[in-house]
Amino acid sequence: MKALFYLIYKKIKNYFIDYRYNVSKLAILFIFIILIIFSFYSSKFNFVTRDISELYSLIFLFYLSTYIVGSVQGLRAGTAFFSKADMKYLFVSPIKSRLVLLYGILKQTGISFCIGLLLLLTLPWIKQIYNMTFANLVILLVCYLIVILTSNITAMAIYLFASDDTDKQKLVKNIIYIFCALIFIVILLPAIAKILTGKSILQAIVLASSAPVISLIPIAGWMQVLTISWIIKNNVMFIISIIPTIAYIFSAVIIILKLKSDYYEDVICRLEIKNNPQSAPSVEIIKKTGLKRGRKSSVFFYKQILENKRRGDLFFDKYSIFYILAAFIFALFTKDKTLAPLFIFTVLLSVFSTSPSRCVEEFNNHFIYLIPSGIFKKLIFICAENFLKTAAESTIIFLLAGLVMKASIANIIICIAARITFGILYITVRILCEKFIKANTNKIITIILYFSAFIMISIPGVIIGALLKNLYPIMYQPGFILIVSSIWNIFLSILIVYFCREMLSYQEL
Secondary structure (H helix, E strand, O other), X not given: OHHHHHHHHHHHHHHHHHHHHOHHHHHHHHHXXXXXXXXXXXXXXXXXXXXXXXXXXXXXXXXXXXXXXXXXXXXXXXXXXXXXHHHHHOOOOOOOHHHHHHHHHHXXXXXXXXXXXXXXXXXXXXXXXXXXXXXXXXXXXXXXXXXXXXXXXXXXXXXXXXOOOHHHHHHHHHHHHHHHHHHHHHHHHHHHHHHHOOOOHHHHHHHHOOOHXXXXXXXXXXXXXXXXXXXXXOHXXXXXXXXXXXXXXXXXXXXXXXOOOOOHHHHHHHHHHHHOHHHOOOOOOOOOOOOOOOXXXXXXXXXXXXXXXXXXXXXXXXHHHHHHHHHHHHHHXXXXXXXXXXXXXXXXXXXXXXXXXXXXXXXXXXXXXXXXXXXXXXHHHHHHHHHHHHHHHHHHHHHHHHHHHOOOHHHHHHHHHHHHHHHHHHHHHXXXXXXXXXXXXXXXXXXXXXXXXXXXXXXXXXXXXXXXXXXXXXXXXXXXXXXXXXXXXXXXXXXXHHHOHHHHOOOOO
16 A cells, blocks of 8 residues: 555655756646636626525536546546556556556546646636535535546446456446436436426526435436535535435445456556557458548549448537537526627537647548649538538537527527638637648647637637727628638638648658
């Protein structure tokens, strides 16, 4: 056990020492502190106090999604818990394999919690809107840490149980599907019943997710009860919710210790495949080969569509579905029928949901340099798949939000078109940055540069729209600023693609 404490101590110590020599980490920490200060400052504005039962529903959904996503990591085998450095140093050290397992769980919990510290940006807003005390905000973070810990313990138990047997993996997947389906039914059916009685969609979901049966759901339901009991000062509920949580953690740890401990070989094999994907054996059966559609530059668009189809995410991948659900939940909790807050929220999400890595990967493919076609057309077609995905996301998001918020058809159409143009601009900005950023640049610094460039290029369109709206009152129409911004985005996107055309004039070998 001393070895485990030593590993954790050295891990934490080296993490902080690394800040002395890593400029990128210092920059990220500085930006994070600025954002926290800004969030606390913005919380001083007057907001309408909302019903705290809405917060109870939000934290239940958040805890539930965190628990399920974390638990599913167990199906990804040991690569979710161990790195290549662990394989080289820990697996050959005289430390018991079970202690190495506990170290993997705690390390992954720490990483997840550090990512979850972004919740600090929302705490001032929660404090102001729901009239929360500082102690209540602390309990939200504590419950989040417990959810992360239990999800990682569950993931480790799933890995040890099912990593060596595909039938067991299918069994675990079916159990997870059934668990999610039951929760969906438990929430959906009462919500529909409430809607039929005249309740709004938001009120129906809040009432359904606050029902007594929800408290029986493992971890997410228990943490919701623990949070509520702390806020309302109910000691009995607090004890009732914390006892099954402790029992769950101890039971899962005992199961982990009783299961097999000879996982080293499996983790090593999977880490080798992860670091060298070309060596992975192909198990997918492809009945049709080749492309039946597309000529010259358009072949890249159909190639990407075919690859998406084979992966099972033709228009929406798992991240797109998550962002659509996040936007829908945001729409439920906002009362602004102009869709303006939702539009800003979705544009910020598009920075993370729009992944232009597919078109960037084509630059490393020699075929794009060999096809006899115009360079401008090549750039357009390698980005066309991302354009289509952005259009599909935008349409679904604002159609659902428009129905929930009862917005006008004109506002819905304007928001759909504007978000598509912002998505197109972000993709072209990524291409522009690829022209100047070196390949070995830190990924986090690269993302910050992408985001900064996107903001600087898109802001002038918003400013021009606002100036025209103030100078010419006849243009005072809903969505006028978005229309001007959309025109600006399209113009800049075409201009960027045109000036980046020399990227395909040669290939650096």
